[in-house]
Amino acid sequence: MTPLTVLRRLGYALGLPLVLVAVWWFASAGSTSPFWPPLSTIVAKFPGTWFSGRMTEDVLPSVVRLLVGYALAVVAGVAVGMLVGLSRRVRAFTEPTLEFFRAVPPPVLVPLIALFLGYTGSTSKVITIALGCVWPVLLNTVEGVRGVDEVLLDTARCYHLSRRSRLVHVVLRGASPQIAAGARQALSIGVILMVISELFGANRGLGASIVQFQRGFAIPEMWTGIIMLGLLGFVLSLVFRLVEHRALAWYRGLRDANRGA
Amino acid sequence: MSTASIGPSRSRRLPLPGSDALLGVLGLVTVGVVGEVLPRSGLVNPHYLPPTSQILARLAQIVVDPDFWTLLGLTVRGWALGLALAMVLGVGLGLVIGSVPFLRDATSSTIEFLRPIPSVALIPLVVLLFGSRLPSALVLVVYAATWQVLVQVLYGVADVDPVARDTARSYRFSVFSTGRHVVWPTALPYVVTGFRLAAAVALILEITAELVIGVPGLGQTIGVAQSSGAVPETYALVIAVGLLGVAVNLLARAIEKRVLRWHPSVRRDAA
Numbered sequence: 001m002t003p004l005t006v007l008r009r010l011g012y013a014l015g016l017p018l019v020l021v022a023v024w025w026f027a028s029a030g031s032t033s034p035f036w037p038p039l040s041t042i043v044a045k046f047p048g049t050w051f052s053g054r055m056t057e058d059v060l061p062s063v064v065r066l067l068v069g070y071a072l073a074v075v076a077g078v079a080v081g082m083l084v085g086l087s088r089r090v091r092a093f094t095e096p097t098l099e100f101f102r103a104v105p106p107p108v109l110v111p112l113i114a115l116f117l118g119y120t121g122s123t124s125k126v127i128t129i130a131l132g133c134v135w136p137v138l139l140n141t142v143e144g145v146r147g148v149d150e151v152l153l154d155t156a157r158c159y160h161l162s163r164r165s166r167l168v169h170v171v172l173r174g175a176s177p178q179i180a181a182g183a184r185q186a187l188s189i190g191v192i193l194m195v196i197s198e199l200f201g202a203n204r205g206l207g208a209s210i211v212q213f214q215r216g217f218a219i220p221e222m223w224t225g226i227i228m229l230g231l232l233g234f235v236l237s238l239v240f241r242l243v244e245h246r247a248l249a250w251y252r253g254l255r256d257a258n259r260g261a
Numbered sequence: 262m263s264t265a266s267i268g269p270s271r272s273r274r275l276p277l278p279g280s281d282a283l284l285g286v287l288g289l290v291t292v293g294v295v296g297e298v299l300p301r302s303g304l305v306n307p308h309y310l311p312p313t314s315q316i317l318a319r320l321a322q323i324v325v326d327p328d329f330w331t332l333l334g335l336t337v338r339g340w341a342l343g344l345a346l347a348m349v350l351g352v353g354l355g356l357v358i359g360s361v362p363f364l365r366d367a368t369s370s371t372i373e374f375l376r377p378i379p380s381v382a383l384i385p386l387v388v389l390l391f392g393s394r395l396p397s398a399l400v401l402v403v404y405a406a407t408w409q410v411l412v413q414v415l416y417g418v419a420d421v422d423p424v425a426r427d428t429a430r431s432y433r434f435s436v437f438s439t440g441r442h443v444v445w446p447t448a449l450p451y452v453v454t455g456f457r458l459a460a461a462v463a464l465i466l467e468i469t470a471e472l473v474i475g476v477p478g479l480g481q482t483i484g485v486a487q488s489s490g491a492v493p494e495t496y497a498l499v500i501a502v503g504l505l506g507v508a509v510n511l512l513a514r515a516i517e518k519r520v521l522r523w524h525p526s527v528r529r530d531a532a
Contacts, residue, residue, distance in 0.1 A: 012366040012367055012369070012370070013369075013370040014370070016368055017371055017374065035386070035389050089284065092280075092281035092282075092284040092285055092288075093284045093288040094285075094288050095281075095285050096286070096289055097285075097289055097292050099507065100504075102506075103461075103509070103510055104499065104502060104503035104506055105464055105468040105480075107469045107472050107473070107480070108468060108480065108483055108499050108502055110472070111483055111484060111487035111488075111495060112496070112499060115310075115492060115495070188377070191379040191381070192380075192381050192465070192466075195379065195381040195382070195384070196381060196472070199384075199473055210382070210384075210385050211384070211385055213385070214385035222386070225382075226382045226386065229378070229379060229381075229382035230378035233377040233378045233382070234377050236377065
């Protein structure tokens with residue numbers, strides 16, 4: 001890459017974001033509207049709001065709950081999805097039930113789980129996140145397992161690969177692009193549930209903080225919270241993309257080869 | 262290409278027609294029976310999980326109540342309005358941005374940054390601006406659903422065959438007819454995928470807005486039922502919302518089939 005193309009790419013990547021931030025900065029500069037404080041005020045409030053204890057007491061626990069619930073959902077979704085996807089009968093038996101559970105909008109899980117566990121501790125929130133995230137992973141795994149190349153499976157059998165390595169190297173790997181698609185859907189559901197699970201009952205956490213600012217009419221602080229949540233969403237999707245990029249490198253190569261052929 | 266003769270010669274018995282559907286119904290019945298036995302046997306406190314029969318009886322009562330249909334109408338209205346706005350915005354922006362290379366390069370980083378921002382982050386803002394009224398729900402639904410459509414449309418426009426595009430240019434197609442005859446047919450399957458994803462996301466955000474902000478609709482009613490201790494009613498309403506979700510998915514798939522009747526992916530499915 002010549003320095004000029006690097007420069008041009010950088011210009012494209014940073015140009016519009018800089019323009020937008022500048023527009024926000026100057027358009028809000030003299031704002032006296034209580035709902036749209038000047039961006040300069042929001043930026044000035046940011047460190048004091050988040051870096052004096054809130055980061056470790058509110059943000060970190062929220063993120064940990066999200067990650068634990070999400071991890072549980074992915075593991076359970078892939079495991080059950082493989083079981084269901086491998087047998088035609090099991091698939092037919094469970095399909096309408098699973099489709100129904102997937103169609104239930106995950107936020108309504110909050111009141112249901114509140115019945116069982118109340119809604120003060122972390123457990124109920126982790127369970128909410130896990131139960132909301134599991135369906136896209138599960139159903140995509142089922143689809144992916146069903147789509148695994150029959151010839152590959154037969155070949156693996158002919159070569160007397162053990163059942164375990166057939167599952168891991170042929171079925172799981174073959175289904176992984178679909179699983180990744182499900183996991184991506186699940187991640188955005190997880191973030192939604194992380195926030196709204198904190199809005200019920202007296203709670204701490206990132207989502208709860210933002211709503212407390214809003215109720216206390218601490219509007220610049222509320223805006224810092226919105227930005228914080230936006231940054232969190234961005235970072236999570238970045239990490240997801242990196243992991244996916246590594247895990248599916250073989251798939252991209254295969255697809256490009258097929259296209260080129 | 263004839264693959265029939267070289268395919269793996271499996272002696273897998275073909276299922277009887279309808280037997281899959283029967284198994285599926287059996288699966289649903291099994292879940293219902295488990296839901297009946299667990300609370301009746303005392304394994305689960307019936308105050309947390311009422312027996313299936315009670316939930317279904319309550320559901321039957323709710324369904325004949327005209328109030329339920331009013332609330333359902335409000336939910337569906339918010340969903341449909343938000344989805345329609347998101348489709349117009351997403352398809353319009355996507356076609357324009359996708360067709361102009363400069364715009365595509367200049368906006369991609371911004372789109373990648375804004376898209377993962379969870380729309381629930383906007384909840385406090387819309388509460389201040391609109392309170393618990395329809396516009397609050399609309400903002401959340403439109404923000405969440407538009408990205409799904411926009412990104413798919415961008416993929417779709419990028420997928421247009423360069424040879425077809427150059428051919429159109431050689432024949433001096435106008436901008437409009439290039440769009441109509443070259444770009445649109447390629448992008449359409451992506452648009453429809455975007456629609457299907459957006460329809461599901463829109464329902465999630467509509468219900469979230471009702472449950473969390475109190476925008477009138479079924480979600481708000483679920484919150485009220487739960488906090489007033491009406492347990493069977495809470496479950497019955499959740500089932501109703503789930504059925505609405507199933508209906509939304511089926512509708513989206515039916516539209517997909519219908520719009521893409523001519524498309525190879527659907528034709529292959531039908532064959």
